[in-house]
Amino acid sequence: MPLLPLILLALALLAPAAQAKSACVFEGTLQGKPIKDCSEIDLPVPVAEYRLQCEKHVDAFKRLGGEIRAYVAPACPKPALAGCKGAMGTPGTVYYYLASPTELANKQAACAKYGGSWLSGS
Structure with missing residues (x-):
């Protein structure tokens, strides 16, 4: 699984608090x-x-040749091209906005592989 989906899933595993x-x-x-x-x-x-x-994951993207900005929002922007809900048993959803059809197909396969539910046109 590529680095970004793993990072996004890791964010979904944070411990409960406030x-x-x-x-x-x-x-x-x-x-x-x-x-x-x-x-x-x-x-x-x-x-x-x-x-x-x-x-904290921005540095990892830089090492991979990325110029990424990360920020917190109350909710993910809508609409998205697609999403993956509950992969690896997490209580979260990862949304994708700028992926090509081939990239979306790969993300959909990874979502299924890790037990997630694919959301088309989220």
Whole structure:
């Protein structure tokens, strides 16, 4: 599974605490391609803790040749091209915005492989 989906799934595994719904948006370029993905969870997590988890992955993207900006939002932007809900048993959904049809097909296969539910045109 590529790095970004793993990072987004990791964000969905944060321990419960104080705020209900949170989203982490990743925008920029990765290896010369535009990217915009978002991970949304519906768990009580303190804003500061979630922001730290969201932003700490930017360095990993830079090492992969990316210029990514990560920020916290109350929810992922709508509409998205597609999404993957509950992969690896997480209580979150990852939304995709700028993927090609081939990339979406690969993401859909990965979603199914990890037990998630695919959401078309989310």
